[in-house]
Amino acid sequence: MINEICYDELKNMFNREIGDINLPEIKLENGYLGSRLECEVMAKLCKLQKPKKIFEIGTFEGGTTLIMAMNSPEAEIYTLDLPWINQPDRKEEIGNSNQFYIDNRKKIVFEDTHYAKRITRLFGDSSDFPIRGHAHSIDFVFVDGCHTEHYIKNDTDKAFEMVSSGGIIVWHDYDPTEHSCWDCVFNHLNEISSLGIHHITGTAIAFYRKDK
Ligand SMILES: C[S@@+](CC[C@H](N)C(=O)[O-])C[C@H]1O[C@@H](n2cnc3c(N)ncnc32)[C@H](O)[C@@H]1O
Secondary structure, three states, rough: OEEEEEEHHHHHHHHHOOOOOOOOOOOOOOOOOHHHHHHHHHHHHHHOOOOOOOEEEEOOOHHHHHHHHHHHOEEEEEEEEEEOOOOOHHHHOOOOHHHHHHOOOOOOOOOOHHHHHHHHEEOOOOOOOOOOHOOOOOOEEEEEEOHHHHHHHHHHHHHHHHHHEEEEEEEEOOOOOOOOHHHHHHHHHHHHHHOEEEEOOOEEEEEOOOOO
């Protein structure tokens, strides 16, 4: 069973005060986190975790990358997405749900900000991207890439390989209330829930914290 945790309980779990969070002024539209609460939760998880290294799977336009950068002042951030070129041969594999993002990418929202110097954009497919250089070294892994069964499993396995001791893995689209094309995130995290996965009530955010 996935453990339900309220937003207010987070600081007890991490045994740390959160302090002020920072959110971008930009309008968070399609593709970004689903609600203001989710943006706040991402920001708070960063404040609590104080990561030095972040790895995100699924940049899209960089909305969550920017939130993580604004709330993790010491972090170097790696964010992976498919190359920004049309890849008609990949359509079937990537699935219709992701085609929306591929067709709607317009602008990277952090590129003209001072956070950009701490952010490295990586291009490739998460199923064959070499992550060996990041093994056991990432304090905050964010999984929000392709939402098919194969990719959720692949990206989750990679996240477990990358996470450092004391680090956290955060997934978006674990949604117990809405069963949709994101069902594979829900199903996969339920399958591995005995590892100690927490769902933050009222959001589609789940996380795992590795022991030190
Ligand atoms: C839900 S969007 C990410 C949204 C972003 N994290 C945010 O909230 O601002 C999913 C992203 O994953 C990317 N993606 C899909 N399949 C991928 C793959 N196999 N490898 C890497 N990235 C992938 C898509 O191109 C898309 O930009």
